[in-house]
Amino acid sequence: MTTLNTLSGCVTRYDPQALPVCAAQAIVLQWVTPLAASERVPLRDALARVLAADVISPIDVPAHDNSAMDGYAFDGTALEGATDPLTLNIVGKAFAGHPYTGEIAARTCVRIMTGAPMPAGCDTVVPQEHTQPDGDSVTFAAHAVARGANRRRQGEDLAKGLAALRAGRVLRASDIGLLASLGLVDVEVKQRLRVAYFSTGDELRAPGDPLDAGCIYDSNRYTLGAMLKRLDVEAIDLGMVRDDPVALGATLRQAAECADVVLTSGGVSVGDADFTREQVETLGDVTFWGLAMRPGRPLAFGRIWSGGRPGVGHPALLFGLPGNPVATMVTFYQIVRPALLAMAGATPQPVPLIPTRCDAPIRKRPGRTEFQRGIATRDGTGQWRVTPTGSQSSGALSTMSEANCFIVLAHEASDLDAGDVVDVMLFDGLV
Structure with missing residues (x-):
C-alpha cells in the first residue's frame, strides 16, 4: 500500500494495481511537460490550436464611441428639466462607416444606426421604437431614456494594450473572430502534439476485410483516431499489431521515435497474449498498470524510449489502453485527454459536472x-x-x-x- 498525501479530495491509500482515478490523473499530469515549440499560423487555420503567447490588443475595441441601436443621438443635457413630450430637430444621419461630421446645436439630434460613430457633442441615443418622427423632427417621452443610454464607449470591450487572450487557451470560433476584430491576420500557437496509436490482437481484422471465425473488426483504432481529431493533434496511425512480443516491441520503438505520446489498445491485462506491459517495462518504465475504475481497470502508463531501453533515443509517454471499446473511450476521456491538452500547452479546463x-x-x-x-x-x-x-x-x-x-x-x-x-x-x- 502507498500513501498519497497531496491529492485533495482523493483517497489517500491505494493498491498500485488499482489506482484511484483522481490519483492516476494527478500522477499523469506530473509527468507531462508542455511543448515549447511554436509557430505562426493564419487565423483561418488557428481553430482548436493552443495559443502560445498572450495576445495584446493593438487597438481599442470599439475604436470609437458608437450607437448600441437604431435611434436618434443627441446631447443628453436636453433631458435636464425637460417636460414630456420632448421634441428635437433632426439635422442629419449617421451610418456604420458613414459618420455624421456636422455640429450639434441645442435641441437637435442625428438619425443614427447601430454601430455608427456617435456624433461630436452627442452622448445619448433614444431607441427608434420610443419615438414619433414627424418630418424634420422627432418627439419622445423624456423619461423614456436616461442620459448616456445606448452608447458604447471607445475601448469598452477591450482597451488598447490589454491582453485580449491569454497563452494556453484552446482557440474557439469566437476567439478567431475576436482576433480578426483586432486587425490580426495570424497568431502564435503551439506546434501540434504528435500522437501515435495502434491496436493489438491476432483477432483483429480491418473493416472491409473478410471476418474469419473467432475474429472481430478493429473499432478502437477508428474511435481513437476520431477522438484525437477532435483535439487537433497530429495523429499517426500505425495500424494493427499481432500478439507477438517482437512485433509489438518494434512498433513501440517506431512509435516513440516519431511521436510525443503513444497510445495502444489491448494487451494490457494479465492474459497469456497480453504483451504490452512486458514490452513497456523493457523499453522504459511503467508507473501504474491498473485503475480502480469501471470500465477501464487495465491501463498501463509510463514512458518508453525509441532506442530499446530507458534513456536511449527519443522518449514518449505511453498509455496502454484496455481492449474493450467502451473502456478504451472512457480511459481516453478521463485519463489521456487531460494529459494531451496539458502537453499541448493548454491551460487545464475541468469538464463541468x-x-x-x-x-x-x-x-x-x-x-x-x-x-x-x-x-x-x-x-x-x-x-x-x-x-x-x-x-x-x-x-x-x-x-x-x-x-x-x-x-x-x-x-x-x-x-x-x-x-x-x-x-x-x-x-x-x-x-
Whole structure:
C-alpha cells in the first residue's frame, strides 16, 4: 500500500494495481511537460490550436464611441428639466462607416444606426421604437431614456494594450473572430502534439476485410483516431499489431521515435497474449498498470524510449489502453485527454459536472469510480434527469453511441436508489 498525501479530495491509500482515478490523473499530469515549440499560423487555420503567447490588443475595441441601436443621438443635457413630450430637430444621419461630421446645436439630434460613430457633442441615443418622427423632427417621452443610454464607449470591450487572450487557451470560433476584430491576420500557437496509436490482437481484422471465425473488426483504432481529431493533434496511425512480443516491441520503438505520446489498445491485462506491459517495462518504465475504475481497470502508463531501453533515443509517454471499446473511450476521456491538452500547452479546463436526479436504481460497489452511460434530459419543470442506457458492458459500443453523457459515480459511492442525485458529464463539447 502507498500513501498519497497531496491529492485533495482523493483517497489517500491505494493498491498500485488499482489506482484511484483522481490519483492516476494527478500522477499523469506530473509527468507531462508542455511543448515549447511554436509557430505562426493564419487565423483561418488557428481553430482548436493552443495559443502560445498572450495576445495584446493593438487597438481599442470599439475604436470609437458608437450607437448600441437604431435611434436618434443627441446631447443628453436636453433631458435636464425637460417636460414630456420632448421634441428635437433632426439635422442629419449617421451610418456604420458613414459618420455624421456636422455640429450639434441645442435641441437637435442625428438619425443614427447601430454601430455608427456617435456624433461630436452627442452622448445619448433614444431607441427608434420610443419615438414619433414627424418630418424634420422627432418627439419622445423624456423619461423614456436616461442620459448616456445606448452608447458604447471607445475601448469598452477591450482597451488598447490589454491582453485580449491569454497563452494556453484552446482557440474557439469566437476567439478567431475576436482576433480578426483586432486587425490580426495570424497568431502564435503551439506546434501540434504528435500522437501515435495502434491496436493489438491476432483477432483483429480491418473493416472491409473478410471476418474469419473467432475474429472481430478493429473499432478502437477508428474511435481513437476520431477522438484525437477532435483535439487537433497530429495523429499517426500505425495500424494493427499481432500478439507477438517482437512485433509489438518494434512498433513501440517506431512509435516513440516519431511521436510525443503513444497510445495502444489491448494487451494490457494479465492474459497469456497480453504483451504490452512486458514490452513497456523493457523499453522504459511503467508507473501504474491498473485503475480502480469501471470500465477501464487495465491501463498501463509510463514512458518508453525509441532506442530499446530507458534513456536511449527519443522518449514518449505511453498509455496502454484496455481492449474493450467502451473502456478504451472512457480511459481516453478521463485519463489521456487531460494529459494531451496539458502537453499541448493548454491551460487545464475541468469538464463541468451537472448534479442530476437519476430515474433508475444503480448498483455500485465502493472502492472504484464508475462512468456509466446515460441519457440526460430536462423534465417539464426544467430539471435535469438521467437514465442509464441498456447494457453497461465495456464491450457494448452501441449503448455508448446511444448515450449523451457519463453518469459519474464517485470512488466511495455505493448502491443508489431511483431519485438519488448523481453527477453527469455531458458528451457535448467532450466527445
